[in-house]
Amino acid sequence: MSAKVDTPLFYSPLSYLRIALTTFIARRLLFALVLLAAVSLFTYLLFALLPTDPAALTCGKNCKPELIEANRVRLGYDKPIYEQYVQFVKGIFAGRTYGTGDVAFTCPAPSLGYSFNQHECVSTLIGKTFPVTAFLSLGAFILWMLLGVGTGTLAALHRGKWQDRLTSVVTSIGVSLPTFYVGLLVLFSVVIWLQWLPFPHYASPTDNLHDFLTAMILPWITLAVLSAASYTRITRNGVLEAMNEDFVRFGVAKGLKNRTVIRKYVLRAALIPIVTIAGLDFAALLGGAIVTESVFSLPGMGRLAIRSVTDSDLPVLVGTTLVAAVFIVMANTIVDIIYGILDPRVRLK
Amino acid sequence: MSNVPLLSVENLNVEFSTSDGVVHAVNDVSFSIQSGKTLGIVGESGSGKSVTASSILKLNTGITASTSGSILFNGKDILGADDKSIRAIRGSEIAMIFQDPLSALNPYYSIGNQIIEAYKVHHKKVKKTEARKIALEMLHRVGISNPEARIDEYPHQFSGGMRQRIVIATALINSPQLLIADEPTTALDVTVQAQILELMKDIQKENGMAIILITHDLGVVSETCDDVAVMYGGRIVEKASVQELFNTPTHPYSFGLLGAVRSLDNSARGELQTIAGSPPSLLNLPSGCSFLPRCNYADATRQQCVSSVPALQNVLPTSSSSACHLRAESLNVLKIKEPS
Numbered sequence: 001m002s003a004k005v006d007t008p009l010f011y012s013p014l015s016y017l018r019i020a021l022t023t024f025i026a027r028r029l030l031f032a033l034v035l036l037a038a039v040s041l042f043t044y045l046l047f048a049l050l051p052t053d054p055a056a057l058t059c060g061k062n063c064k065p066e067l068i069e070a071n072r073v074r075l076g077y078d079k080p081i082y083e084q085y086v087q088f089v090k091g092i093f094a095g096r097t098y099g100t101g102d103v104a105f106t107c108p109a110p111s112l113g114y115s116f117n118q119h120e121c122v123s124t125l126i127g128k129t130f131p132v133t134a135f136l137s138l139g140a141f142i143l144w145m146l147l148g149v150g151t152g153t154l155a156a157l158h159r160g161k162w163q164d165r166l167t168s169v170v171t172s173i174g175v176s177l178p179t180f181y182v183g184l185l186v187l188f189s190v191v192i193w194l195q196w197l198p199f200p201h202y203a204s205p206t207d208n209l210h211d212f213l214t215a216m217i218l219p220w221i222t223l224a225v226l227s228a229a230s231y232t233r234i235t236r237n238g239v240l241e242a243m244n245e246d247f248v249r250f251g252v253a254k255g256l257k258n259r260t261v262i263r264k265y266v267l268r269a270a271l272i273p274i275v276t277i278a279g280l281d282f283a284a285l286l287g288g289a290i291v292t293e294s295v296f297s298l299p300g301m302g303r304l305a306i307r308s309v310t311d312s313d314l315p316v317l318v319g320t321t322l323v324a325a326v327f328i329v330m331a332n333t334i335v336d337i338i339y340g341i342l343d344p345r346v347r348l349k
Numbered sequence: 350m351s352n353v354p355l356l357s358v359e360n361l362n363v364e365f366s367t368s369d370g371v372v373h374a375v376n377d378v379s380f381s382i383q384s385g386k387t388l389g390i391v392g393e394s395g396s397g398k399s400v401t402a403s404s405i406l407k408l409n410t411g412i413t414a415s416t417s418g419s420i421l422f423n424g425k426d427i428l429g430a431d432d433k434s435i436r437a438i439r440g441s442e443i444a445m446i447f448q449d450p451l452s453a454l455n456p457y458y459s460i461g462n463q464i465i466e467a468y469k470v471h472h473k474k475v476k477k478t479e480a481r482k483i484a485l486e487m488l489h490r491v492g493i494s495n496p497e498a499r500i501d502e503y504p505h506q507f508s509g510g511m512r513q514r515i516v517i518a519t520a521l522i523n524s525p526q527l528l529i530a531d532e533p534t535t536a537l538d539v540t541v542q543a544q545i546l547e548l549m550k551d552i553q554k555e556n557g558m559a560i561i562l563i564t565h566d567l568g569v570v571s572e573t574c575d576d577v578a579v580m581y582g583g584r585i586v587e588k589a590s591v592q593e594l595f596n597t598p599t600h601p602y603s604f605g606l607l608g609a610v611r612s613l614d615n616s617a618r619g620e621l622q623t624i625a626g627s628p629p630s631l632l633n634l635p636s637g638c639s640f641l642p643r644c645n646y647a648d649a650t651r652q653q654c655v656s657s658v659p660a661l662q663n664v665l666p667t668s669s670s671s672a673c674h675l676r677a678e679s680l681n682v683l684k685i686k687e688p689s
Binding site for chain 2: 245246247249250251252253254255256257258260264265268269342343344345
């Protein structure tokens with residue numbers, strides 16, 4: 001390389017700190033992997049920490065001690081916890097076979113364990129229930145973002161007028177109402193009292209779209225309206241705050257249209273905090289919308305998790321917790337990356 | 350030189366209704382400015398100078414602001430203009446820059462994006478590559494070295510002084526006839542201040558634009574302005590040329606202000622003077638002269654000062670006008686009755 005590099009005459013003192021977006025993303029992903037490893041370890045410690053003996057749960061109340069011991073060995077619970085963890089992690093990547101001979105049961109990768117209560121691989125159970133939760137979360141999420149950001153912006157732009165006051169009253173109610181109450185109320189009034197919809201009976205959208213939609217519409221609306229309330233407030237405050245920024249006034253003074261100023265200057269600034277909480281809220285929902293799924297009897301991951309707690313189904317409990325944690329970590333990483341794209345100042349390190 | 354002013358503001362009143370009452374931010378303000386000239390508007394915080402400036406671009410929007418009077422720019426009625434025609438004026442014929450360069454640029458877009466945007470909004474048919482070239486030239490003009498390397502950087506990568514240069518480049522990209530600078534150097538340190546003022550004056554010399562400079566810094570005024578309007582309690586209390594304001598102030602408030610500035614004269618006397626008391630609340634202005642509670646010269650005219658608001662009148666032998674009930678002899682009075 002020639003030594004004559006075209007160096008700029010002047011460089012801001014901060015320039016050397018600036019890193020490319022790709023480096024930034026790579027760094028976030030690496031961090032996420034480390035975090036996931038830690039999360040899986042802590043989750044697996046549930047086996048060691050809970051007072052329940054996992055082997056004793058494998059057969060009924062009047063189980064012989066010999067059988068318990070045999071099952072303990074068969075399922076690997078006789079080994080020290082760190083060896084069990086290594087086996088568990090291996091299973092995630094390579095699949096795992098429990099027991100030997102006729103009673104052997106193989107869970108293909110990613111194996112998250114084997115539920116002896118339900119005689120099923122945990123990954124299969126999660127694979128069955130996750131789409132329900134995903135559809136529920138995604139639909140509700142889209143609805144509540146549109147509703148929350150829309151009404152929040154509207155309220156801010158009409159600050160002090162009736163639109164603002166109405167939103168303020170409605171969101172106060174929305175924020176303070178619990179899901180199980182509103183869920184039951186909606187279910188009762190729409191399905192039982194008004195009989196506008198049949199009682200929800202979940203079906204996969206590819207099997208029966210009609211059943212899918214009639215089962216989903218009420219939980220979507222319930223979740224969306226309740227969650228939207230806090231988004232309305234955050235958006236309203238963010239927009240109002242942004243409108244006081246000098247750069248917004250400067251944008252107006254440039255001769256930009258109101259619509260352009262609101263989109264490019266006000267909402268851009270106001271949306272950044274919303275991206276953060278939206279990402280985390282969505283991830284939490286993906287991990288299982290426990291209350292909503294229970295109220296509307298949706299066979300989702302939330303109900304699977306709850307049942308694993310009441311049945312002391314440890315492998316399922318660990319599996320669902322781990323999957324929920326993975327969503328949170330993934331959401332965090334995605335939020336960070338979106339942040340880096342939205343706000344160039346975040347890319348400093 | 351033509352005597353038709355570029356901008357004339359007549360009897361401007363701006364009120365804001367708040368939950369505490371009506372704030373009379375600007376009261377009966379009139380001034381005008383010719384092309385190529387610089388008018389300073391001086392006053393303390395809350396004297397109505399920024400609100401006056403914002404009115405010229407109709408930036409005091411919202412349901413609570415009400416504006417009356419008239420603002421004529423090149424014969425065009427600004428206050429009566431609809432949204433579309435005021436947008437055509439903003440940034441193209443009248444540009445405005447704000448106090449804090451750190452917050453005047455949108456942190457989420459590169460500076461090039463923002464300058465090009467300012468150009469394109471008034472030159473819709475110009476191609477982006479062409480606009481970029483113009484932006485580069487403008488950046489070079491305001492003293493950003495190596496603009497090609499820096500145009501795609503973000504505001505946070507520039508120092509305060511550099512950012513104010515970028516703000517100026519953005520404001521002047523459409524060669525406006527009038528630049529309103531609302532405390533453009535207040536947030537900058539003194540050496541950078543001087544550079545920025547110098548830059549503004551240079552560009553003014555080149556393109557003959559008028560500048561309205563809003564400031565509370567009399568040093569800045571003396572260096573850059575041709576004429577000065579001193580504001581107090583939402584009114585103009587003195588209008589004068591810079592020389593006359595500094596040599597023969599005709600309003601007790603101006604006199605007080607000058608006493609509070611460190612100059613060669615003042616330092617000879619040792620101590621800086623302050624104006625006792627605080628500026629009036631714009632929520633309930635007194636019925637008479639709003640400076641009366643802080644005035645040291647009102648003994649002879651107190652009755653009048655309490656009951657009626659003094660109008661701006663010429664004070665002979667100067668060409669200044671002053672809103673004070675003390676008339677022709679006021680000059681002498683101010684000189685004799687220096688507070689000790």
